[in-house]
Amino acid sequence: MTTIEELVEANAISRIEVEMHPRDQTLRLLYGTPGFIAWLGELAKDSQPERRLGEATAAEQVDDLFNTFLSGMPLVYMRQFRSIRAEKNAIWELKTPDIRIFGWFLQKDCFVAVFGNWADEVKDHDLYRGYRIAIRRLRRELGVDETLCVQGVTPGDVLSL
């Protein structure tokens, strides 16, 4: 049985943190695969072409989403997170106006981000199925079994709301 510690030791996943308000504490955990962290680094570099729908840049949107998640604030179901398909060991999506992040919950309040992409690319090319299959394959390769996958698909199963 693989543990979170073993995944971290093997560099299969790494903790992701953001600057938090001095009066906030980390109440949830966020991990990313090396590929996701590389994508996140590119996003922060602002090297991507300027594409945004709202006032905030994509990097600002992701920082706000991560801060909301990590500091334990409520996330709005469907607007900010949802499961791709209602199934056992579901794949979940974290959302901002311009960005989509795919991964799964190791435990309640503990998310592993595997893929990040622009929302319009995900929707235009209908990438949901591909990401879902790729994440399920990655979990198999990492030896992640049901003990490291939240089974439920209701919002309260994955987040303390």
Place this chain on the structure above:
Amino acid sequence: MTCFHFDIGSRARHAGRFIGRVRGELLRVLAEKKARGGLPQQALAEKLGVKRSLINRQLSGEANLSLRSLADLAWAMGMEISFELKQPMARAGQNQPMTTSTVRHGQIKYINGGGKQVSVFAAPADPEPEQAKKSA
């Protein structure tokens, strides 16, 4: 343990989180009113005389929210807006924030558990080529 610190700089962080907080508050109130059986987006749109799709895009963050549209939405939801600027105040026992770049999307820091840190300059303020710095 390896840790990735996603740092976009103080200025961008303040802007992004303020925008997110405003929108989040609108969504929260709307969800609460919806749960009590009232005020769907269509009703908001009719009350304001605009298309439902505009309300949806404003709430989802896909369209800009001007101060007027924010005031209009609050009025249509029957809510008051509270806005205040105040000096940041340190309180006893609070965390000590790290010092970060205030220029655009600043440093991205990879921090190792042993106190070792690797920094990648994301968008340098000066015209120097992009570089990776390592410090033990």
